[in-house]
Amino acid sequence: MAEKSMREALRMAMDEEMARDKNIILLGEEVAQYNGAYKVSQGLLDKYGPERVIDTPISEEGFTGVGVGAAMAGLRPIVEWMTFNFALMAIDQIYSNASKMRYMSGGQFGVPAVFRGPNGPAEYLAAQHSQALQSIYAHVPGLKVVSPSTPYDAKGMLKSAIRDDNPVIFMEAELMYGWKGEVPDKEYLIPFGEAAVKQKGNDVTLLGFSKPMSVILEAAGELTKEGINAEVIDLRSLRPLDEHSIYASVRKTNRCVIIDEAWPFASVGSHIGWLISKNCFDFLDAPVELVSSEDVPMPYNHTLELAAQPSAEKIIRAARRTLYRE
Amino acid sequence: MALSRKKNKESNKRLSLKLFRTMLLIRRFEERASQMYGIRKIGGFCHLYIGQEAVAAGSITSLDLTKDYVVSAYRDHGQALACGLSPDELMAELFGKKTGCSKGKGGSMHFFSAEKHMLGGNGIVGSQIPVATGVALKLKYKKEPGVVLCFFGDGAIHQGAFHESLNLAKIWDLPIVYICENNQYGMGTDFKRVSSVTELSITSSAYGIAGEQVDGMDVMKVYDAVSRKTATARNDHVPGFLEIKTYRYKGHSMSDPATYRTKEEVAAYKEQDPILLLKVQMIKNREITEEKYKKLDNEIKEICRNAVSFAEGSEEPLVESLYKDIIA
Ligand SMILES: Cc1ncc(C[n+]2csc(CCOP(=O)(O)OP(=O)(O)O)c2C)c(N)n1
Numbered sequence: 001m002a003e004k005s006m007r008e009a010l011r012m013a014m015d016e017e018m019a020r021d022k023n024i025i026l027l028g029e030e031v032a033q034y035n036g037a038y039k040v041s042q043g044l045l046d047k048y049g050p051e052r053v054i055d056t057p058i059s060e061e062g063f064t065g066v067g068v069g070a071a072m073a074g075l076r077p078i079v080e081w082m083t084f085n086f087a088l089m090a091i092d093q094i095y096s097n098a099s100k101m102r103y104m105s106g107g108q109f110g111v112p113a114v115f116r117g118p119n120g121p122a123e124y125l126a127a128q129h130s131q132a133l134q135s136i137y138a139h140v141p142g143l144k145v146v147s148p149s150t151p152y153d154a155k156g157m158l159k160s161a162i163r164d165d166n167p168v169i170f171m172e173a174e175l176m177y178g179w180k181g182e183v184p185d186k187e188y189l190i191p192f193g194e195a196a197v198k199q200k201g202n203d204v205t206l207l208g209f210s211k212p213m214s215v216i217l218e219a220a221g222e223l224t225k226e227g228i229n230a231e232v233i234d235l236r237s238l239r240p241l242d243e244h245s246i247y248a249s250v251r252k253t254n255r256c257v258i259i260d261e262a263w264p265f266a267s268v269g270s271h272i273g274w275l276i277s278k279n280c281f282d283f284l285d286a287p288v289e290l291v292s293s294e295d296v297p298m299p300y301n302h303t304l305e306l307a308a309q310p311s312a313e314k315i316i317r318a319a320r321r322t323l324y325r326e
Numbered sequence: 327m328a329l330s331r332k333k334n335k336e337s338n339k340r341l342s343l344k345l346f347r348t349m350l351l352i353r354r355f356e357e358r359a360s361q362m363y364g365i366r367k368i369g370g371f372c373h374l375y376i377g378q379e380a381v382a383a384g385s386i387t388s389l390d391l392t393k394d395y396v397v398s399a400y401r402d403h404g405q406a407l408a409c410g411l412s413p414d415e416l417m418a419e420l421f422g423k424k425t426g427c428s429k430g431k432g433g434s435m436h437f438f439s440a441e442k443h444m445l446g447g448n449g450i451v452g453s454q455i456p457v458a459t460g461v462a463l464k465l466k467y468k469k470e471p472g473v474v475l476c477f478f479g480d481g482a483i484h485q486g487a488f489h490e491s492l493n494l495a496k497i498w499d500l501p502i503v504y505i506c507e508n509n510q511y512g513m514g515t516d517f518k519r520v521s522s523v524t525e526l527s528i529t530s531s532a533y534g535i536a537g538e539q540v541d542g543m544d545v546m547k548v549y550d551a552v553s554r555k556t557a558t559a560r561n562d563h564v565p566g567f568l569e570i571k572t573y574r575y576k577g578h579s580m581s582d583p584a585t586y587r588t589k590e591e592v593a594a595y596k597e598q599d600p601i602l603l604l605k606v607q608m609i610k611n612r613e614i615t616e617e618k619y620k621k622l623d624n625e626i627k628e629i630c631r632n633a634v635s636f637a638e639g640s641e642e643p644l645v646e647s648l649y650k651d652i653i654a
Binding site for chain 2 (some may be wrong): 029036055056062122124127294295300304309
């Protein structure tokens with residue numbers, strides 16, 4: 001199998017799908033002539049032409065809404081947001097239109113569109129450019145929200161997203177675009193709502209998704225040295241959420257640490273914490289731990305910036321707490 | 327008080343010197359910032375202002391910042407220096423130090439000074455335009471004599487925030503001048519590819535606000551145009567709009583090699599360099615000599631070198647400060 005970067009894997013998914021279905025278009029800032037601000041769409045303009053790979057002005061609300069309308073009328077747009085930070089300017093189109101169109105129209109209109117781009121903490125970018133925003137999307141019924149942690153998953157899940165008849169929010173970690181992993185050339189799809197067990201273990205369940213998976217695996221490695229065998233689960237999709245895998249693991253290990261780099265209040269992580277307390281109450285031997293971003297806007301200073309985020313050390317300490325070793 | 331023009335030779339000279347000094351300070355500061363970025367003392371996005379100095383210098387020099395306000399975008403180093411923030415505190419901010427103008431929490435895109443009436447520093451394209459409009463609302467509400475200058479790029483003009491703000495400013499008669507710094511590119515996009523009209527100065531007319539195009543390589547022209555617009559905004563409470571044509575010599579940010587434009591294009595603009603143009607003018611008017619220029623330039627280079635030493639010698643913010651300044 002070939003090693004591919006995250007950005008290449010995402011590009012392969014769009015390329016293969018665009019070749020398959022003429023209704024798929026890609027639009028956003030700098031996606032065409034500049035080949036994408038993060039070079040994810042490199043080469044697609046040359047291959048598919050300006051009718052299908054479309055540069056937009058900096059007008060997030062406008063072009064996001066255009067994606068919604070085009071999807072209602074039969075196209076299958078991929079809307080690239082330069083980053084999720086800027087997509088906040090388009091949130092009304094997602095909250096009021098994309099997510100609710102099927103419901104409001106009594107099932108007459110769907111929005112088969114993908115809204116994708118980089119999400120999450122970056123480096124030295126300060127409060128407005130460095131934040132994990134999954135919780136605000138996962139909050140809304142009518143959306144699917146996915147966030148892969150490997151190039152392999154990224155390709156298979158983006159292809160599923162493009163074929164999905166619902167609006168899919170596809171979140172790529174900004175710092176992961178250069179990360180490499182095995183990606184087969186052959187066609188494959190990864191369905192939503194199926195978590196991946198990354199490591200089997202009996203002592204504590206570590207649950208996460210997206211970029212934090214790397215520190216989670218690092219923490220799991222360190223814990224093994226202390227004789228703590230963690231089970232590591234990558235959720236991959238947040239809506240639908242693979243509750244089955246979560247409960248099965250917690251019922252086995254009886255302890256759980258959730259890792260979510262968003263803020264702790266009303267987040268995906270805190271929601272899962274509630275689900276576990278409700279559905280695994282009799283199996284828990286310790287309170288569920290949540291390792292989140294600190295509850296602060298992201299500072300520019302690098303030392304502070306690192307202190308604000310989940311780290312292997314924070315995860316290890318949380319895992320120890322569930323075992324009453326700290 | 328702001329310096330006035332055309333009163334007499336002496337005040338003209340003072341004004342020229344002030345504008346020249348401000349532009350040179352911005353240029354030298356940015357050159358240092360670029361160097362420091364190169365050796366990774368500065369991280370993240372760093373949008374340099376080299377080439378556009380005449381816009382910040384020409385417009386902000388016409389203000390009285392005890393009464394007036396400035397609001398800007400992420401390419402804010404030039405405006406901050408023109409507002410009188412010290413090179414020391416700005417460089418320290420770029421280094422993420424406690425002594426920075428935003429205590430190391432903001433970085434390049436988030437320069438602020440309450441004292442100097444510099445209200446940012448905004449990283450979201452167009453997001454500062456309604457904010458600036460709100461500052462103008464306070465001036466009107468409090469019947470204060472000030473005016474707001476709101477800076478943004480050609481890229482921001484397509485955001486709803488721009489159009490909504492102009493409408494509000496007009497129906498409420500707010501004392502604000504919107505300044506579109508048209509450096510012709512929004513990241514890698516030539517504005518002509520994404521603008522339905524290429525005379526951006528006419529966009530305000532849809533809201534009953536007179537727009538005007540200004541040569542942004544000529545600092546005196548900028549100074550005069552902004553002075554006229556601010557006078558109208560201040561005295562008659564009529565918002566104004568200026569499209570100031572300028573050019574950035576560097577890429578969009580430090581990570582952009584700017585391959586979407588030609589060397590010839592950049593070279594042509596460097597020939598009308600705003601600092602060079604004013605220098606030639608000042609030599610002609612006997613307002614400066616080559617010798618005096620050298621002395622001034624060395625003095626300013628020294629100031630920027632010292633700013634680096636200051637930043638380097640400053641302390642990192644304490645980790646405990648993570649939870650400070652979130653809520654009052
Ligand atoms: C809402 C939003 N969308 C996209 C971006 C990413 N971005 C940063 S600067 C920029 C180009 C803006 O160009 P312009 O407004 O002309 O200002 P200039 O950089 O030329 O000063 C873009 C697209 C952003 N910061 N905010």
